[in-house]
Amino acid sequence: MYRFHVPDMSCGGCLRSVEQAIRTIDPQAEVDGNLENHVVTVASSQGEARLLSALEMAGFPAQLLSQQEA
Template identity: 55%
Template sequence: MHRFHVPGMACSGCFAAVTKAIRTLDPQVQIEADLENRRIFVKSDKPEASLLTALENAGYPALPAPAEG
């Protein structure tokens, strides 16, 4: 699972745009959001770099986030 911090994702509309961007790359993706902390959790076989590029191209640049625990 990939974890990303998406500083520009502040609402459910932003999350919808983020989801759409990643689904374009991987239609089978599973995504969960933590809007309060502006994090997403992405279950995809695509490389992290590809997912980050898709987010940046959609206007939501992101950074890898460390696993919690």
């Protein structure tokens, strides 16, 4: 499971776009977003680099949160 900080995710439409970007590379991914904290939790069979790339290509550059920040 990964937790990403997505600073540009600020509304429900943004969250839907983030979810769609992740599900494009992993249709079975579980995605949970917190708009207030700009954090997305992802359970996916894809690796961190591929998920980060998908988010960036969708216009939502993100950073992986460390376990201490999770």
